[in-house]
Amino acid sequence: MTNSQISRKDSEITLTITIPAQQVDEAFRLIKTEALKEIKVPGFRAGKAPANLAESQISEDRLAQSLFQEVVPLAYAQAVSEHKLKPIIPPQVSVTSFKKGEDLVFEARTAESPEVVLKDYQKTLKSVRGKIIYGPKGEPVEGSEKVTAGQVLDKIRETAKISLPHILIDYEVQRMLSSLVDQVNSLGLTMDQYLSSQGKKPENIRKEYHEIAEKNLKDEFILNQISQEEKISASEKEIEDAIEAAPDDKTRTSLKEPRGKAYLEDVLRKRKTIEHLIRIAEGS
Helix, strand or coil, rough: CCCCEEECCCCEEEEEEEECCCHHHHHHHHHHHHHHCCCCCCCCCCCCCCCCHHCCCCCCCCHHHHHHHHHHHHHHHHHHHHHCCCCCCCCCCEECCCCCCCCCEEEEEECCCCCEECCCCHHHHHHCCCCCEEECCCCCCCCECCCCCCHHHHHHHHHCCCCCCHHHHHHHHHHHHHHHHHHHHCCCHHHHHHHHHHHHHHHHHHHHHHHHHHHHHHHHHHHHHHHHHHHCCCCHHHHHHHHHHHCCHHHHHHHHHHHHHHHHHHHHHHHHHHHHHHHHHHHH
């Protein structure tokens, strides 16, 4: 039976998980047995070679990797269930102790949704002044002041209290960087070529993405909190209408799947929440 200890820093969580040596040894034996069945030694059928010859073909590092893939995810899942956690990102795992015949100890760092304190955001929004539209001669158009989504988000972000764990921001930055690499590769460029064309260095991109990630995450959690407090949601009809408005059959089919519907519900709920905030700012 695995043992786990938990420590928290705001919404960041560190689990220290211990898998007993006996459990590790049993898993290792099973993995090694399966690996031996696949070993091919010249002159013998797969799985039929003498044990000493077959074992000489096995990579201990590869067996250890297979062992981690077998026991670590299960032990982590058990710890999450035991402590009733709701992680929102995959864990960062680091092995702290692993020796033959001893317990396997590893740390798993993850994060839950951070707490959001909105304060009196409705009063705050009423101080927002809409952006003025100017005519062809540079004169302000009377009655053209419009409050924008950017304005209300900026104002609430300034006043809301929310502490984002570094691990969460780092995860979002890495996701954004991976997406950038895929886009650059699809253009037939290397990252060095792309950075050179933009006149940027890797640290510039990471710093830029860090700022964007922090801003986007704050907006995400703030809007979620407001939608919960105001009981704002997307109806089934609104979701179905959005699916029908998709540009092609392939997209519509994808959006009809549970994951697609969940994505649409999230997008529509956020849009309705922002519209709600704009109405408050405009005093309507």
